[in-house]
Amino acid sequence: MDHKLKVGIIGLGEVAQIIHLPILESLSDKYEVTALCDISKQLLQTIGERYRVTNLFTDAKELTKQKDLDVIFVLNSDEYHTDCVISAVQNKKHVLVEKPMCLTKSDADRIIEARDKNEVHVMVGYMRRFAPAFIEAVHEMKKLDKINYVKVRDIIGQNSLFIEQSSNVLRFNDMPKDAMVDKEERAMKMVNEAIGEDAPDTLRTTYRLLCGLSSHDLSAMRELIGFPNRVVSASNWNGGKFITATLEYDDFYTTFETGIDNIIRFDAHIEVFGNNKQLTVQYNTPYIRHLPTNLILAKTVNGNYSECVTRPTFKDPYTLELEHFFEVVTKGILLKTTPEDFKKDLELFDMIIEKLR
Incomplete structure (x- = not known):
């Protein structure tokens, strides 16, 4: 396949308007958007x-x-991801679906089965893993002789706080009322399946936060340090909007902490502490494009302490992600973020939820 990929986009909300549509336009040598879908007729017409x-x-x-489409981007609300992905692959289309791919393991299995039956690719949109600073960190990890401790942190302000100051997202008040009711009913059913009908509201909020941010x-x-052996402990508070967990590996522990508040800052990083070297991958909000992801290396050699900040590129991870997807579809390179890979996250979410019960 050596032609442009014809793209259909499902869902025209903020992630489509701020990120995917502008990037696809910038990659016009690779992609051509030829179909759009949204339940808001005014938004659909305007975009x-x-x-x-x-x-x-x-x-x-x-x-x-639509017969001439090569790929479909599923960017709508996650309650509808499974149905859209399966419909796309049944029509022999490759799919990029934003995270979370789905909310339940049974839906993940349905997507994998449909993909295999129709011999197409399904890619999950984990753009942070395509940041060159992160990829360089993965290589640096191979040089560490020992890991003492890892910290995973994501404390951020609500996305809307960043968007209001940097983008003009179109929204209209013509959403069908029955669609909003259906969305809520689907969400309830899926979360019931994932964590049980008797789960309190706080735990439900935590599960959606785990599946989202x-x-x-x-x-x-x-990808950086592997899958943990077990979740030692976990806590949630503020209505389930803040979470901490301690994860056990063979010879070290990892702490995970996350929460969403109303402060306009984006504190998202992974820190790995070795004996003589410390590495940090520092992320920025994706809603302001081209803010760099940095790799910070700190080490001691012969008694001398040094820090090095590496910013491999200003090209944003979303662009690199879509370039990867193009290579997967057109050249058959190995897909990085597969449905099977995403299912591992659902397994880890379950482990954290069980510790919170």
Whole structure:
């Protein structure tokens, strides 16, 4: 396959408007957006005019049937991810689906089965793992003779606080009421399946936080240091919006801490402490494009302490992620963030939830 990939996009909210559509336009040598879908008719029409797309749908499954599409981006609310992904692969389309791919293990298995049956690719949108600073950290880890401790932290202000100051996201008040009811009912059903019908509201909020923001952190952690042996302890508070957990590995421990508040700062990093070297991957908000992800190396050699900050590129991880996806589809390179990989995160979420009961 040596032509541009024709793209259909399901969901035209903030992640589509701020990130995916502008990046796809910048990668016009690789991608061409030819179909759009959203349940807001006004938003659909406006974005269609802006990007000169005439194939417009309010039904996602109808979009997946458009014959000339090569790939479909599933960017809508996560309660609908599974249905959209499966419909796309059943119509022989490759898929990039934003995290979380789904909310339950049974849905993950359904996606994997449908993908295998139709011999297409399904990629989960874990863009932090495509940041060059993170990839360099993965290589640096191989040079560490010992890990003493790892800290995974993601304490951030609400995304809307960053978006309000940096982007103009279009929103209209024409969402069908029955669609909003359906969304809430789906969410309840899926979370019931994942953590039980008797789970308190605080635990439900925590589970959605794990599937959302925390999936970025724990997915990157797994690539960097592997899957933990067990969750030693976990706590949640502030209505489930703050979480801490201690994870056990063979010869070290990792602490994970996350929360969302109203302070406009983005404190997201992974720190690995070795005997003579410490490395930190420091992330920035993805909603302001091209803010760098840095790798900070601190070490002591012959009694001399030094720090080195590496910023490999200003190219944002989302762009690198979409370049990877293009290579997967057109050249058959090995896909990094697979549904099987995502399912590991669901397993880890379960372990944390069990410690919180």
